[in-house]
Amino acid sequence: MVEPERHDRADAAIRWPDGAGEIAGLIRARNWAATPLGPAEGWPERLLGTVDLILGGGFPMAVLWGPELIQIYNDGYRGLMGTKHPAGLGEAARECWPEAWESNAPIYRRVWAGETLTFPDKLWPVTRNGVPEDAWFTLSYSPLKGDQGAIAGILVTAIETTEHRRAEATLRESEAGFRGFVMASSDVVFRVSPDWSEMRALDGRGFIADTPDPTRDWMKAYIPPDDQAVVHAAIEAAIRSMAPFELEHRVRRVDGSLGWALSRAVPILDVEGKVTEWLGTAKDITARRWEDEAALRASEARFRGFAEASTDVLWIADGRGERLDYLSPAFEQVYGIPREVALADLSVVLDLVHPEDRATFRSAMPRAVAGETVIVHYRVVRPDGSVVHLRDTGFPIRDEAGTVMQVAGVVQDISDIALAGMALEAEKDRFRTLVEGMPQLVWRSSDEGYWTWASPQWCDYTGQSLEAGIAWGWMTAIHPDDRVRTMVAWHAARSQGHLDVEHRVRRAADGAWRWHQTRSLPVRNGPTPKEPQGRIIEWLGTTTDIQELKGLQAQQDTLVAELHHRSRNLLAIVRNLARRSLPASPERSEYDSRLSTLGRVQGFLSRAQAWSVPLRDLVNAELQAVGDGTSERVTIEGPDVTLPGDKVQTVALALHELATNAAKYGAIVQEGARLSVRWRLAGESGAKRLVLEWNESGVAMPEGGPERRGYGSELIERALPYQLGAETWRAFNADGIRCTITLPAEAFGLRETAE
Amino acid sequence: MSGTGLAALRGRRILVAEDEYFIADEIAGALEGAGVEVVGPAATVGEATHLAMVERRLDGAVLDVNLRREMIWPVLDALASRGVPVVLATGYDAGVVPAAYAHLPRCEKPVPAGDILRVLAKQLTAAG
Structure with missing residues (x-):
């Protein structure tokens, strides 16, 4: 390298490396001064040259430069970086791939020592267009020399072998499949051209006619006209997806009659992965299909037997819910009109429905058609004027694809149940009358005295509205001094199984606090293993005015106390009489002390509980x-x-x-x-x-x-x-x-x- | 009181029912002093009823109304069916005695034994 070029490069570095690729742009934008490589204008010529080389390269390539193995890669390599891109650009290999360092470090060490290492068909998951997938690569690691001639970096080249591997795998599978068919099958074996237009050979095995020589008319010969469209559709789907063909269909048998076959075929691929032909088998399933059909017929017969015998009305309508396909005979008893009339025109049924229930009735069918199971109650007024309460459950019948083919339903006459319900209401009314007629204040409560209902007597007595009395509102009608005791009693009620507490309740009429006794027992549901006594559903309680009783009790206590007092007083008088009537003597002392014993006994008894x-x-x-x-x-x-x-x-x-x-x-x-x-x-x-x-x-x-x-x-x-x-x-x-x-x-x- | 009044008691068989030992002893002693043959005394209603039914000869009875917290009425029933004259000795007032026996003479406690003897003698004389 010569000095003048370095000067030129300082200016040129701003736009180096040139090229429109994404990576070239990222390298230009990168602040290399912050990496161990330093600013790009200070890079060795060999590094610059290698980077230029890989950026223009067709294979995924990367340079790992310097002792830190700083990564610079090309656009092709980007997919191998996965989510580590773009942070991995300019990052040390060890920091970028800490999870792979243990396996990679020995490779790098050997390359640094001068070796070139190649690893064929390595699995390397990559991200393509943001989607992760498995990919295979032949990886080559070779040393790069620096300007001084010593090894200063590693060049990584990746050649993708995924497609090759896939073709190989497919070929292996189809070969195995082929061998399997021929060896194991006692079924019909056939070979067709890649587009299934030509039947190359078919061994009919006595089930269907043989085709020893290639023919383009096989469809006509084997498949009855009505079924050809279905077979064609299945073939097209198989060709399109390169997936195995599989279909149960009818075939013309050797004797000319129709039978059933289960056909399967798989594509046979050449080395390039192109389909050379389809190899298939066909199994004779005629007997099984006939059994299935017989079973279906039997099932239908059973359904009909059941439907015809049932006192419930069974109906089946078309997929739009506009026309009835089937109605069981019970229809005539329940609705009071002939089946034929309703089968001919569904709207006559609507006319029978009680005017008040018609909106409900009309809403049901569209919901069932939409795929919902619908239960509606409506009344029907028969032509003779009698009224029945009906419960109609409608539901969709779907085909295998889930499309609603038909809508079906069951109608039950629930007049008895409806009447029983009305009787129950009457019973409730009687109970209410009883509760509201008794002098006690009656209420219902959840645990801890959380009232859910109070009888009108409570409201009348305390002047509280029902709204004010429920929850813990009733507590405001209890004397403040008695509230703690009352809540303590409620607290213990669950474990004791009953509530019994006395407290004062304010009478609205005169503002008097009158003593009441409040008692309650829990209402339980059925026993469970966990709660053998049953779970407490609610508490029913009464609050009874015991003011008079309290008065009588107090009076009685006073009387008893007075009686004891008088008894002891009498003994004192008797002793005094003796003292005054008799002269002092040992006998009088004895008498005196015996009287004392009687007095003590009286004392014990007056104090005894x-x-x-x-x-x-x-x-x-x-x-x-x-x-x-x-x-x-x-x-x-x-x-x-x-x-x-x-x-x-x-x-x-x-x-x-x-x-x-x-x-x-x-x-x-x-x-x-x-x-x-x-x-x-x-x-x-x-x-x-x-x-x-x-x-x-x-x-x-x-x-x-x-x-x-x-x-x-x-x-x-x-x-x-x-x-x-x-x-x-x-x-x-x-x-x-x-x-x-x-x-x-x-x-x-x-x-x-x-x- | 005159001795002639008590002469009616001589040789009579009289049932005594009283649960207080010393009172029973006092009444029995007084009756024996007047020449009476005392039957009992009985301390319980059961014992008194038994004597009232099985004793072959009874000329009269002196009964406490309450024996060990049991009322004496069964004994009265047994004696009434035999026509035996009865004197009640009681700490209760008239209201406690059932209407059927309200006519019976009552000595209210505490009562000297001599009073009981006189009332009994009068009863026996009236009965003949």
Whole structure:
């Protein structure tokens, strides 16, 4: 290279490389200064020359220049770049094709070392006119020398072999097909010219006549005139698409009668891929076709049998829905006119349709013709004046191509169902009358109290409109203090399976908040494996005014409380009478303390929720009354049992007598003595009897005491058995009293927590 | 009251039904003091009904209206069918007694045993 030329090129570089090709333009526009190659005016002469060469080349070619293998390619190569174009122009090969680098790098390395490598028939998917497709290329990689003579780049040349490969493949397939036919087939074998005008040879195999010599009249000889058009059409389609020919058609058989053949033929290609002839077979399918036809006839017969027997009307109309092709006999009963009349003129049917339903009736047929399955309900007024409710289902019948050939339908007389529907409406009316006539406020709700309906009574009572009451609007008619409780109840309703809540509802008439009880049960649908109880569809509920009931309850509570009060007051007066009537004495003290026991029993009962008293409370109370409930010398043990209200008094008095004795002479008063009060359940299943054991030990039994006869003894030994059916046992042991009281099942109760 | 009034009780067989032991004991003791042969006392309606039906000789009865929370009416039925005179001793007022037995003499509790004896003696005298 000489200096002056470089100067010239600096100016010329702006329009280098010349040429109208897309790539030439892109190279001109590219800012090469930003690439490792630098500005184009500084490129080596050899690179410039090679680029000029490939841009003018007919094969796809690319230059990979410099150690970075910067890519410059021609218009032919563009398709191989696919979506990497145009970014790949001027890009390093490794950056452009990172996915192929592993396989390409060794190739480049060998070429860089001086080798020329050629790879025949490489699959290289390309994009042509924006469409990706498989293509095959013979690729050649050769070294390019730089201006200094050392290898400075790689020339890639691609020669497309796709067409060649395709022709080869087709040839291989047709050869295989040919061999297959001849070897395996017992069918008719024939060869026809590429345009099927000439039958070159046909071996009829006894099914149809042989054609030993080429003839142009084969169509006339083999195919009946009516079927020739169909055969021609199939041949033309096969020639056009170069696809195998296949058709079931009628043929004239050796004996002159008509049979059925299934013909297949494939094109035989030469090396250039041109069709040299078609090789075909024909199979005798006469028997099968006849069976099919018989089956079709049988099927038609079955349809007719079914249609003629059905009480539903079956109809078939033409593809435009203008004329009836078929009507089943039931038509005459249902519509009340002869079939022939309707078959002759479809419009007479429209005249029978109830005037109010004619628009519906008319709309149906066009929709079925358009391809829709249409269900319409209409009434027909028969000539005799009777009216039937009909349900007409129309649907299109399509051919294999999907074109609507005919329209068919089934008409059912649903008068019974329609009447049942009206009866149901009447039932609903009756239900509504019932609901609206009852004094309770009735409503329907979804979960969580989302009301969907409220009875007129609710609206009247609360002054809410139906619109205002539904959803959670009803809540505004509930007393503010009761709303939380109400929503909590709704929240628990689903899991509990019912709703039961009391709250105050505002009566619109006088603005009074009146107590109501609201109850609701869910309506469920059928059970499913997941929800064996059925899914909750909705809640039906009533809200009932219980203001009066609340008043009566409150009154009763007041009365009972008053009664307890008076009973205890009476005991106080009785005690006071004794105090004033009798002089102070040990006997009066005893009397006094027994009255105290009665007073305590009254106290327990007035506080009791369930008209019963826990045995433990009684024992504790009686021991505390004599001054020792908590002493460590006393043990109190037993399960949670209760005594019914009418039994408490006698047991309490018995315990009082035992405790009083212990406090006077026995285990309580004597230091070092012990008292154990234990009870347990005994008998079958542990609940038949209650055994209470009062055991004193370590007692120095006093001379002359305790009394063996007296009120206490009589109470335990006589009164308990007489009044409670109890068994009692008492022993005066050397170290203290022992007493066992066994109560029968009816004399005590078990607390729920006891078991 | 005069001893002659109570003489009508001597040698009679009287059924006593009362579920409170000490009250039953008091009434029975008083009746025995007046020469009565006490049948019972019965603490339950079942026991009292049984005695009212099976005892061959009964001259009268003193009955608490409520025994262990059961009303005494079956016993009254049994005794009425035998024409046995009855005195009711009760803590209830008149309203509780069914109309059929509203005519029976009632001693309202608390009542001294002597009063019951006098009312019973009057009944037996009237019955002959």
